[in-house]
Amino acid sequence: MDPRSTAQDVHRCGLCETAILHSYCDFCHVNLCKPCIGEHISDGYDKHKIVPFQERRSTLIFPKCEMHPQKNSEFQCKDCNNIIVCSSCAVSKQHKGHDFVEITEVYKTKKEVIEKDTKELENNISPTYEEIALEVENQLANLDGGYDKIRTTISKHGEEWHKEIDIVINKVKTEISEIKVKHREHLQKHLKEVKQIQSFIKQTLLALKELEQSTDVSSTIEYSSTIKEFSKIPPKVMVTMATFIPKPIEPRKLYSLFGQLTSLFTATEETALSQSQPKSSVRELCDEPELVATINAGYYGLHKVICLNEERIWVRGLTGDIKCFNIGGLLIQTIKTKSGDKPFDIALDSDENILYNDRKTRTVNKIKNGLTEELIRLQEWSPVNLCVTSTEDVLVSMYNDSKTRCQTKVVRFSGYTEKQTIQFDSEYKPLYSGAITTKYISENRNHDICVADHGAGAVVVVNQDGKFRWRYSGHFSITRSKTFRPSGITTDSQNRILTSDSTSVKHCIHILDQNGQFVRYIDTCNLRYPGGVCVDNNDNLFVCEEAKGNIKKIRYLK
The missing domain is CATH 1.20.120 (Four Helix Bundle (Hemerythrin (Met), subunit A))
Known part of the structure; x- marks a missing residue:
């Protein structure tokens, strides 16, 4: 049997196809035996790069310089749209003082x-x-x-x-x-x-x-x-x-x-693929929500809670203090706002730095390593609520209390830059109420922007482009009041939306699907005046009780 036709055959010369190869042209990518090397380089030695076969594909093939064809281009000029040049070009007057990087x-x-x-x-x-x-x-x-x-x-x-x-x-x-x-x-x-x-x-x-x-x-x-x-x-x-x-x-x-x-x-x-975000499995609602823990934050008017895990639960109330507790109720950290005034809302970025807004100075600030940095300063508008999106943008609801009428809107910021304004629907009607009330914001996993508009008595949802999707004004049975006043909003891994309702008649959490359809109430766990809500990385629900100053952890998914 011809050994060249078997799987054990050795490599052969690419020119004569008979002799056992010895070398390799790293420029032409051709196997060569010793006798064929001369024939291969006969058209000019400088055009080829002959190396031992074991060192094949180890030579970088540089493009030739357009100005000096005899030289290789080994540099990239950062000041000239990253064009590639040779060493002679690099020292020429044309590129004098330019910044180069080796190719x-x-x-x-x-x-x-x-x-x-x-x-x-x-x-x-x-x-x-x-x-x-x-x-x-x-x-x-x-x-x-x-x-x-x-x-x-x-x-x-x-x-x-x-x-x-x-x-x-x-x-x-x-x-x-x-x-x-x-x-x-x-x-x-x-x-x-x-x-x-x-x-x-x-x-x-x-x-x-x-x-x-x-x-x-x-x-x-x-x-x-x-x-x-x-x-x-x-x-x-x-x-x-x-x-x-x-x-x-x-x-x-x-x-x-x-x-x-x-x-x-x-x-x-809509699905956003992210390496850092694990894919979530389908989780059904529990037959009966379960109260897991109650933490007393120690002050009246508890309005916002943020929790990624049980070790760091951030809250804010009616003072200039932003507090951090663990699930056992131990106070871990207290941060004071720079102005000493109460923050109207707080949020966490991906590095777990605290963001808060200050309506007195009309700013959004970040606290990093104990230092306060001003992120956003508004001129004619005052910030109300905020959240950090999956792309690290900051969404801020704000109002402008002009002499004619109060206007409200949601603005997306990337750093200091205003990227998007969400204020009107396709018929140029205001999306949000003009009342100077809370408009808590949350971003769904499909990048919808969900706002709990307390003044309008509605949850208003637009897509990532700011186009109106749906409005939810409550789901009422015969025994329930026809008043709906959302006081907080959050979303979970199943794209469900959870919003608190703390009117004088009822105290509950409404759960909606991503299309605004009512799913169920959470009206157990002895909730009283629920306000700010959030879910942690395991889809546990945390609820602020505004009057009592409690934070309740509730398990509502199987």
């Missing part, structure tokens, strides 16, 4: 980016798309079974009816079939889009792996990361299966009385 450093940095992007695609983004595709495929697999159950229910209900209504039953079944077709189309379209992106990811991975092996400086430094684009996970399609609601048998108006089909409901859930 090998740029090459090394880009290689690190390529390696990081490859790992991100392989370990995070690609598996995420695999999960999305699998979820949609499972929905498609269960589609027939789910709709078959509905058809069975329809049939059983139809058997109770007289034969003359069979035509009505068939008509409803036809509608179900049409809805199923639309349901399937929605899922198949989403699956197609996801798989198309998966294909792009695979192509990108192949290209990145080639770049990882490449020693071509030009193609490497020209690489532009696509991680940001791929990290924009497509909206999660949520198609709610239709249901059949039977009605009592009445011979007249057969079709209208036979039953009701809910429409096919399709919603999207």
Whole structure:
């Protein structure tokens, strides 16, 4: 058997294809035996780089200088749009006094980016798309079974009816079939889009792996990361299966009385991919919320609580003190505001530095390592409430009490820079009430901006672009008051929204889903005048009792 056709065959010369290789041209990427080296470099030795085979792909291939073709470009001029130049250009009058960086450093940095992007695609983004595709495929697999159950229910209900209504039953079944077709189309379209992106990811991975092996400086430094684009996970399609609601048998108006089909409901859930944020599993609500702990903060008018874990629970009240407790009620730390006035709201950034606003000085301040730094200073507006977003922006609700009328808005800041103003809906009507009352803010995991507008008696939600999504004004049974005054707001890992309601008639927490639909109340645990609310990293709920000065920890998820 020809040894060259077996898996154990040794490497052969790329020119003669017979002799065992000895060297390698690191410029042309060709295997060479000793006799063929001369033939290979016959067109000019300087054009080639002959190295031992074991040292192949160890030589960087620099681009030639446009001004001095005989020289390699080994520098990048930072003052000239990062053009690459040779040493002669670097000392020329054209580049006198300019800042240069060695191109090998740029090459090394880009290689690190390529390696990081490859790992991100392989370990995070690609598996995420695999999960999305699998979820949609499972929905498609269960589609027939789910709709078959509905058809069975329809049939059983139809058997109770007289034969003359069979035509009505068939008509409803036809509608179900049409809805199923639309349901399937929605899922198949989403699956197609996801798989198309998966294909792009695979192509990108192949290209990145080639770049990882490449020693071509030009193609490497020209690489532009696509991680940001791929990290924009497509909206999660949520198609709610239709249901059949039977009605009592009445011979007249057969079709209208036979039953009701809910429409096919399709919603999207924006997903932000983050390496630092673990994926959350589905967690159901407890049958009965449980009071886990009660902490007495020691002063009246407790309005805000922030908690990441049981060791550091931050609160603020009606004094200039911002206090930190542990779950056992031990006072860990007290921070005083710079002006001595009470902070109207507090927040935590990703480094667990405290942010607070001061309505007297119209500022938002950060306390870091015991020092107070002014982040934002407003001119004609006064800050009300604030929160820090997942992208480290700061959202501030504010009011302008002019002589004509009071205006309120929410503004997004990045550092000192105002990035976005949210004030009106598509018809240029104010989104928020003009009353100078609390407008607590929270960002959902789909980047919706949720505001508890106490003056309007409503929770107002806009998307990341500031476009109005929905408004919730309370969910009232016969026994409940028709007054809703949200006094705090937070969101959990399931995109649910929790808002406190402390009117004189009732003391409870409203739980809503991400689309503003009422889910349930938390009106147990002996809550009295609940105000500020937050959830920790484990979805435990912390509630301020304003009058008593207590913080209550409540477990509401299984």
